[in-house]
Amino acid sequence: MTKTVLFSAPAASWESYAPFLKNLFDKVGLNINLVQDTNNPLNVDYIIYAPNGPVQDFAPYKNVKLIQSLWAGVETALQNKTLTQPLARMVDPGMSAGMADYVLGHVMRHHLGMALHGSVQPGEWRNDTAAPLACNRTVGFLGIGALGMYCAHAVAKQGFNVLGWSRNLKSDDVVKCYAGADGFAQVLGQSDILVLLMPDTPETLNLINADTIAQMKDGAAIINPGRGPLIDDAALLVALDSDKLSGATLDVFRIEPLPADDPYWTHPKVLVTPHIASETRLETSAAVVVENIGRGETGKPFLHLVDRSAGY
Amino acid sequence: MTKTVLFSAPAASWESYAPFLKNLFDKVGLNINLVQDTNNPLNVDYIIYAPNGPVQDFAPYKNVKLIQSLWAGVETALQNKTLTQPLARMVDPGMSAGMADYVLGHVMRHHLGMALHGSVQPGEWRNDTAAPLACNRTVGFLGIGALGMYCAHAVAKQGFNVLGWSRNLKSDDVVKCYAGADGFAQVLGQSDILVLLMPDTPETLNLINADTIAQMKDGAAIINPGRGPLIDDAALLVALDSDKLSGATLDVFRIEPLPADDPYWTHPKVLVTPHIASETRLETSAAVVVENIGRGETGKPFLHLVDRSAGY
Numbered sequence: 229m230t231k232t233v234l235f236s237a238p239a240a241s242w243e244s245y246a247p248f249l250k251n252l253f254d255k256v257g258l259n260i261n262l263v264q265d266t267n268n269p270l271n272v273d274y275i276i277y278a279p280n281g282p283v284q285d286f287a288p289y290k291n292v293k294l295i296q297s298l299w300a301g302v303e304t305a306l307q308n309k310t311l312t313q314p315l316a317r318m319v320d321p322g323m324s325a326g327m328a329d330y331v332l333g334h335v336m337r338h339h340l341g342m343a344l345h346g347s348v349q350p351g352e353w354r355n356d357t358a359a360p361l362a363c364n365r366t367v368g369f370l371g372i373g374a375l376g377m378y379c380a381h382a383v384a385k386q387g388f389n390v391l392g393w394s395r396n397l398k399s400d401d402v403v404k405c406y407a408g409a410d411g412f413a414q415v416l417g418q419s420d421i422l423v424l425l426m427p428d429t430p431e432t433l434n435l436i437n438a439d440t441i442a443q444m445k446d447g448a449a450i451i452n453p454g455r456g457p458l459i460d461d462a463a464l465l466v467a468l469d470s471d472k473l474s475g476a477t478l479d480v481f482r483i484e485p486l487p488a489d490d491p492y493w494t495h496p497k498v499l500v501t502p503h504i505a506s507e508t509r510l511e512t513s514a515a516v517v518v519e520n521i522g523r524g525e526t527g528k529p530f531l532h533l534v535d536r537s538a539g540y
Numbered sequence: 541m542t543k544t545v546l547f548s549a550p551a552a553s554w555e556s557y558a559p560f561l562k563n564l565f566d567k568v569g570l571n572i573n574l575v576q577d578t579n580n581p582l583n584v585d586y587i588i589y590a591p592n593g594p595v596q597d598f599a600p601y602k603n604v605k606l607i608q609s610l611w612a613g614v615e616t617a618l619q620n621k622t623l624t625q626p627l628a629r630m631v632d633p634g635m636s637a638g639m640a641d642y643v644l645g646h647v648m649r650h651h652l653g654m655a656l657h658g659s660v661q662p663g664e665w666r667n668d669t670a671a672p673l674a675c676n677r678t679v680g681f682l683g684i685g686a687l688g689m690y691c692a693h694a695v696a697k698q699g700f701n702v703l704g705w706s707r708n709l710k711s712d713d714v715v716k717c718y719a720g721a722d723g724f725a726q727v728l729g730q731s732d733i734l735v736l737l738m739p740d741t742p743e744t745l746n747l748i749n750a751d752t753i754a755q756m757k758d759g760a761a762i763i764n765p766g767r768g769p770l771i772d773d774a775a776l777l778v779a780l781d782s783d784k785l786s787g788a789t790l791d792v793f794r795i796e797p798l799p800a801d802d803p804y805w806t807h808p809k810v811l812v813t814p815h816i817a818s819e820t821r822l823e824t825s826a827a828v829v830v831e832n833i834g835r836g837e838t839g840k841p842f843l844h845l846v847d848r849s850a851g852y
Binding site for chain 2: 348353386490494501503
């Protein structure tokens with residue numbers, strides 16, 4: 229029997245995704261009618277969703293088995309009170325690979341002191357600036373979900389000592405795992421470079437603030453490819469100006485694009501990147517969508533379902 | 541029987557190396573008299589050597605079995621015509637690890653476009669600049685000796701497509717190996733990022749010149765942690781100015797420290813680092829010295845002997 233999948237994302241996404249999705253549905257033998265809109269919401273079996281897509285009222289879609297987000301972050305989706313159907317986050321292996329590149333690259337930037345080398349005066353030959361070996365540096369991850377753990381492993385492969393904090397204690401062969409308030413203080417206190425990969429929830433708001441920064445190692449650096457509200461920006465700027473922290477790489481902000489008058493842009497210890505740490509990749513994310521719809525059709529549990537009480 | 545090992549390197553090196561060496565000689569049961577100078581050259585069995593150490597005339601040391609360099613590069617040693625004894629390069633696992641950090645870090649710098657992100661105007665939100673996945677980028681190594689191969693593996697672990705060129709064809713599970721003139725052109729033509737880790741010999745002088753740059757991919761980047769004379773500097777500057785090449789990270793130069801009026805210092809596409817890509821590390825390099833002297837005492841072949849006809 230043909231199933232109807234409604235694609236509710238901006239038109240540009242349709243242009244790029246539709247051929248990949250149709251090809252993959254055929255390949256795995258799913259009989260799917262992929263549509264951009266419909267007059268009969270009750271006929272829709274699945275919705276492929278982006279928060280900036282056309283459907284904003286999900287109440288009429290009473291027979292939908294799964295809303296599959298194309299975005300990794302679901303804070304906007306969860307603010308939509310009409311969206312009560314099972315919701316899956318996008319966990320895209322291509323996105324994970326891209327994020328791991330970003331995280332490892334910026335870990336190396338701080339580790340090697342590239343900012344110093346880029347800012348010396350001509351002729352200033354600071355050959356006292358060779359980095360310690362990676363095995364003598366500790367990189368901490370706040371957030372070791374699927375994405376965070378993938379990035380932590382990429383960093384560990386290069387020989388760094390890697391710590392990770394999550395709400396519920398995990399175990400891992402290479403990442404030393406912590407949970408709870410004590411564990412949080414441990415990761416803060418040991419990390420030379422701290423990577424923020426937590427979701428944006430009421431509990432993570434201003435996670436990095438004057439109090440938590442005070443618990444960090446002197447001279448530590450912060451990388452934030454997670455979410456802007458994780459950081460109390462005023463507190464971070466104070467810590468950078470006072471040399472408590474040595475640097476920051478920031479990819480996400482409370483307001484995006486980051487306004488031209490924001491002090492981050494010109495701060496000598498900050499590198500701003502324009503929310504490009506990673507993006508959903510067509511080939512790999514289309515495969516995830518098709519896999520999850522296939523699971524719905526064969527009675528298997530959906531992957532990456534959002535836990536609404538946890539907020540991600 | 542006690543053997544005499546002469547340590548001919550600057551006094552500061554003696555301060556740092558002597559305790560490590562003595563401890564390790566004891567540990568492996570070698571009966572060694574480690575000295576900073578001697579009145580009886582004929583009594584010396586081994587010399588630990590740095591080109592800037594006190595001994596410059598090696599002719600009197602007729603009974604020396606091995607001169608073990610503390611430096612990876614041996615071009616200065618080979619210019620000393622009195623130094624005819626077997627000579628071993630330093631192949632230090634700590635140095636390899638540090639070099640791999642440097643190479644991977646600067647590969648990531650070019651891969652992620654950090655220079656662009658660091659040079660935009662406040663408010664310029666270039667969110668079209670997410671990098672392709674590492675698997676869609678090719679990194680070529682000119683020089684895959686012990687050090688180059690180690691670095692190539694670190695880069696391959698992150699998912700890049702990795703090529704390597706050496707004088708004699710090697711084979712490897714992850715690095716696609718090339719040799720000869722045809723192979724050289726292949727590596728030049730395929731690499732998005734080219735890493736120079738060849739020794740300084742008459743054959744490698746100006747390896748990167750107008751002709752070889754012309755064979756490179758448009759927009760490729762160069763990383764040189766090898767030796768300064770590998771690059772024809774004028775040709776590189778022309779290629780950067782014409783946008784043939786997108787950037788360069790340079791750690792070594794014909795004259796070091798690099799003079800303040802050198803155009804590299806202020807070139808927007810060049811990052812100068814002050815010959816800190818890697819350095820010999822005490823703990824690990826002392827272990828290499830002790831290993832090689834132990835081999836001499838037990839009749840095993842020495843490691844890392846220099847081939848004088850090849851120049852390294």
